Amino acid sequence: MFKCLYMLLPATLLLAACGGAPLAPKPARLQAAEAAVLAANRATQSGADADASHYWREAWQAYASIDDWGGQGEARLGLANSLVRQGERDEAVRILASMRGNELFSADLRARATYQQALLQLATPDLAKASLAQARALCGAACGWVARLDNLQARLAVQGGDYAGAGALLTRVLAAPGLPGGERAHALRLMAEVALHDGALADARQRIDAAIVLDRQLAEPAYLVDDYVFLRRYAAAAGDEVLRTEAGQRLQSLCAVFSSAACSGN
Amino acid sequence: MKYLKDSDPRFRMLGWRAGSFALLALGLMLALVVALGLRQGYFVQKTRxxxxxxxxxxxxxxxxxxxxxxxxxxxxxxxxxxxxxxxxxxxxxxxxxxxxxxxxxxxxxxxxxxxxxxxxxxxxxxxxxxxxxxxxxxxxxxLGLADIALDLRQRIIPIIDSTQTTLEYINDPKGDVRQMLGNLKELSAEVRQTRAAVDALLAKADRVADKQVPATLEAAQRTLERADRTLADVQGRLPGVFDQLDRTMGHAAQAASEAAAVMGATRHIVDEAAPRVPGILRNGDATLRTTRELLDGASQSWPLKNWMQPPAASAPMPDSRQ
Incomplete structure (x- = not known):
């Protein structure tokens, strides 16, 4: 009899714990906003950028209607990102610029907006550097995504011919723990560029091979095209005709199904 | 042979106890069945x-x-x-x-x-x-949307067929319409020729000398006779042309009335369906929203959350390589 009770009591407690009281329902507009953010992220994950833009706009409106500047900022950043992927860079710049000076957004959101704007200003390095410096200042010392800022700064440095500065930044990036795969691959790719410039061919080859492995895992065609463009350049510098042919073939195959600015130069 | 002795007082009247327990359980079950039946309306008087x-x-x-x-x-x-x-x-x-x-x-x-x-x-x-x-x-x-679409299709296809038949009839080179147009063209050419001849004759009449008057009059007489024959010919052919025109107009009127009837039916269907469309769309929207919420909820629960990558709750940060 008591044995039964001993078994029944934990079972009852377990059922009560699992059952529990239902969660208090959230307000309808907040639910709509959060559902739109989830849908937008899902669309982004599946590469449906037009759908993502639609959902980000929906989230933006929903958050704006409840005076939630944090949610609104996330929605604006997501929308700008989707618009860039769709080629609507001017609209993205307009949205990001409207966030930079608005102190109703948190410093982190403004830092992210400034960083995204710097990405769009690569053609004008001075503007990009200024935006990058502002993003770094807004993000602060305990910035959780400083590797992206360092990588972007290294990219600008390589673009400007400052290979030594780029190398120092990239060494710091690659030493950081918990680096996202995309950023590690980018740092390796830039490091390969620096090594090739310095004439360290073996190091350059090792870096670009590591970058290609990561980029294949990321399955981002633009990154792979960039890697193989570099690999072909490396092969030409190293006088490795076999590698040059192979890189060319891989590049041709990628460019046949994916159009990018790097492809148009080949 | 009895191996155990029921000396323990707890085993006294065990059969009665077990029986009464079973009866109690059975009674409770029956009461539950009756209560559920009452709730479901099984014991309520019904009309067939x-x-x-x-x-x-x-x-x-x-x-x-x-x-x-x-x-x-x-x-x-x-x-x-x-x-x-x-x-x-x-x-x-x-x-x-x-x-x-x-x-x-x-x-x-x-x-x-x-x-x-x-x-x-x-x-x-x-x-x-x-x-x-x-x-x-x-x-x-x-009527579901599919039924409405099917109904519309069944009603519209005869109109299209009828219109196509009428157009083919009008375009047929051997058909009444094309023949009638050809006849009219021919007649008009003949009348133009006659008029040109009369005009030439009148122009010539101004210049003729007295001695040429009888010949001219004779020529005029011939021309008028020819014009008379042409007009008689026209008069003979006109009833036929009018008959053909009448038949053609009849076909056209029939096709138009069929089209009007089908358009009326279509409008009736649309009028019937239109008030339901907002409701259907609203229901569909609500269903989709609920389904999306259910899927979102399910994707965050065990074991689905182990199989699916949950979407982030904030905007993705673009890579520095973009």
Whole structure:
């Protein structure tokens, strides 16, 4: 009899714990906003950028209607990102610029907006550097995504011919723990560029091979095209005709199904 | 041989105890069955109604019968009748029969897009007495979007066929219309020739000398005779042309009236369907939203959350390589 009770009591407690009281329902507009953010992220994950833009706009409106500047900022950043992927860079710049000076957004959101704007200003390095410096200042010392800022700064440095500065930044990036795969691959790719410039061919080859492995895992065609463009350049510098042919073939195959600015130069 | 002795007082009257326990359990079970039956309306007096449906799709025994959205009975049987139609019998609680009249209609409805089907009883003249046991109701299957589209298709295709036939008839080189146009063209050419001849003759008349007058008059006489023959010919052909024109106009009028009838029918269908469209869209929107919420919730629960990558709750940060 008591044995039964001993078994029944934990079972009852377990059922009560699992059952529990239902969660208090959230307000309808907040639910709509959060559902739109989830849908937008899902669309982004599946590469449906037009759908993502639609959902980000929906989230933006929903958050704006409840005076939630944090949610609104996330929605604006997501929308700008989707618009860039769709080629609507001017609209993205307009949205990001409207966030930079608005102190109703948190410093982190403004830092992210400034960083995204710097990405769009690569053609004008001075503007990009200024935006990058502002993003770094807004993000602060305990910035959780400083590797992206360092990588972007290294990219600008390589673009400007400052290979030594780029190398120092990239060494710091690659030493950081918990680096996202995309950023590690980018740092390796830039490091390969620096090594090739310095004439360290073996190091350059090792870096670009590591970058290609990561980029294949990321399955981002633009990154792979960039890697193989570099690999072909490396092969030409190293006088490795076999590698040059192979890189060319891989590049041709990628460019046949994916159009990018790097492809148009080949 | 007895191996154990029931000396323990706890085993005294064990059979009675077990029996009474079993009886108590049985009694409780019966009470539960009766309570559930009462709740489900099994012990309530019911009136049997029936209707005949063209198609048994969506009709199942046990499905609810509702009046103004409230359950008032169930579908008892669904059977294929002698004339290949579907005989459906309903059991409606007698206390609700005061609202079910002999001319009430039974409509097959569905809860949203994905919900259960049910029979909705609507209409009925308030002055009529309640329907009697065994009364037959009119059945109206609810038109879905697919049914409306099919109905429209069935009505529009004859119009297109008829219009095509008329156009082919008009375009046929051997048909009445083309022949009539050809005849008219020919006649008009002949009349133009005659007029040119008369004009030439009149112009010439100014210049003729006295000695040429008889010859000219003779020529004029011949020309007039020829004109007379041409006009007689025209007069002879005109009734035929008018007949052909009349037949053509008849065909055109028939085609136009068919088109007008079908357009009227189409408008009627659209008028019937239009008020339901916002509701259907609203239901669809609500269903999609609910489904999305359910999927979101499910994707965050065990074990699905282990199989699916949950979408982030904030905007993705673009890579520095973009």
């Amino acid at each position: 109604l029936n209707f005949v449906a063209e198609n048994g799709a969506g009709l199942l025994p046990g499905m609810q019968v509702r009046l103004s959205g409230f359950k008032i009975g169930v579908v008892d049987t669904v059977a294929l009748g002698e004339s290949a139609k579907v005989d459906v019998e309903l059991l409606v609680e007698t206390r609700y029969m005061k609202w079910v009249k002999a001319d009430s209609q039974a409509i097959l409805q569905q809860d949203g897009f994905l919900g259960d089907h049910f029979i909705e009883i609507v209409g009925g003249s308030p002055k009529l007495p309640p329907a009697q046991d065994g009364a037959k109701l009119n059945f109206a299957p609810a």
